[in-house]
Amino acid sequence: MTFDPGQLGQSKADLAETLRTLRRRANRTQVWLAKRCNISQTKLSNIETGRITPSLIDVELMLRALDAPMELVAEAMALARLANTEWQGKRASWRRGLEKRQAELAGLEAEAKTLRYFLPAMVTGLLATPEYIKASLEHSPVDISKTVARKLDRQAVLYDTTKRFTFLLTEQAVRWTVVPRAAMAIQIDRLVSLSHLPNVRIGVIPFGAAVSRGPMNTFTVYDQRLATVETFTGRIVFQDPRDIAEHLAVFDLYERHALFGEEARNVLGEWAASYRA
Numbered sequence: 001m002t003f004d005p006g007q008l009g010q011s012k013a014d015l016a017e018t019l020r021t022l023r024r025r026a027n028r029t030q031v032w033l034a035k036r037c038n039i040s041q042t043k044l045s046n047i048e049t050g051r052i053t054p055s056l057i058d059v060e061l062m063l064r065a066l067d068a069p070m071e072l073v074a075e076a077m078a079l080a081r082l083a084n085t086e087w088q089g090k091r092a093s094w095r096r097g098l099e100k101r102q103a104e105l106a107g108l109e110a111e112a113k114t115l116r117y118f119l120p121a122m123v124t125g126l127l128a129t130p131e132y133i134k135a136s137l138e139h140s141p142v143d144i145s146k147t148v149a150r151k152l153d154r155q156a157v158l159y160d161t162t163k164r165f166t167f168l169l170t171e172q173a174v175r176w177t178v179v180p181r182a183a184m185a186i187q188i189d190r191l192v193s194l195s196h197l198p199n200v201r202i203g204v205i206p207f208g209a210a211v212s213r214g215p216m217n218t219f220t221v222y223d224q225r226l227a228t229v230e231t232f233t234g235r236i237v238f239q240d241p242r243d244i245a246e247h248l249a250v251f252d253l254y255e256r257h258a259l260f261g262e263e264a265r266n267v268l269g270e271w272a273a274s275y276r277a
Contacts, residue, residue, distance in 0.1 A: 011082035016050035018076050019062055023048070026066045036065040053083050056240060086237040098142060102150035109157045112222040114164045116251050119173045120215030123187065125151040126158060127167060127194060127202075132187045135179045158200055166201045168254050170215055174204060174271060181275045188272040192265050203258030204267055211257050213250065221247050 023033055034044040039058065046052040054062075059080040063073050088101075109115065117124055125133055133151050137144040158165060174191065177184055195202040205211065218230040227238040227247045238244060259267055 011079050012053055013050050015054070015059070015076065015079040015083045016048055018072070018079060019054075019059070020048040022063070022066050022068050022072065022076070028066065033062060033065055037061040054080065056080050056084065056242075081240050084239040085243075086239075087234060088237065089234040092234075098137075098140060098144065098147040102147060102154060106150075106154050106157070108222050108226065109154065109163075112226075113162065114223050115166070116221045116248075117165070117167045118215070118219050118251055118254060119167060119169045121170075121218060122173055122176055122178065123169065123191070124167070124218075126155055126165075127191060129183070129187050129190055131179050131183050158194065158197060161199045164199050164201075166203065166251075166255070168203045168205065168251065168258050170205045171207045171271075172215075174268065185272045185275040188268050188275070192268050192272075195261075195265060195268075201260055202264060203255060203260045204264045205254060205258050206267060209257045211254065213253055215254070219247055219251075221251060224248065 023030070030041050030044050030048070034041040037044070037058065038061075043052070047054045047058065056077070059076060063076055068076065117126075122136060123132060125136075128136070128151070130148065130152060133148050134144065137147060140147075157163065169191075174188060175184075179187065191202055194200055219227060221227045221244065224241075224244055225239070227244045229236045229238070229247075238247070258264075
């Protein structure tokens, strides 16, 4: 099954119908199936009516208990993976108001304890100066004043020492000239300053570092439960453990090639100096 953003909402309803039909064809009750899968009958009922989305493990257990044919197993698992994926289009965000998206991100950041950010193209809002944030939003066809303010408010989470942040930035991300040169130097200075926070690790991957896997897109992993991937037209939210594990593996690969601590600060200082020159 290919990925189509338009399928995501429908996939949840299709999955619920497929699981309900398989149980009825097997002539099994909800009580029987719930007991075999070690879940409550209420949860199973909510799964079959589409009120909640089952995890892939739930679906695997149900299919195994019902002895489903292989072709239907493949179809149901494909639906389950889509149902655990969410598409958030930028046009919808513009209609709702970009500041509402900032509230959603603040919620994710508040819940997570370990946050990992891979930034191959630009500096993320949590690390950005007000001028950089404003410039990065200039393409948005809506009023950005509230969004800039919310992005700046979100930066307070960096000082919560119960959380651990790791930011990996390529040289491209650090040096992409979003604002005038003097302001770029100040932006890089801010990265140096934040790298001194005890719970914040800022790693940089300079040009010339031999990394076998190309930096395809920006992504964030919240603990080990959620991964978000940025595209030009929106973002994809993954909850499938396999997708999350893959992004963690990619992050680990890039992390091994990054400079941290004084090494990173020395390189960042050189890049800031080049803008001042």
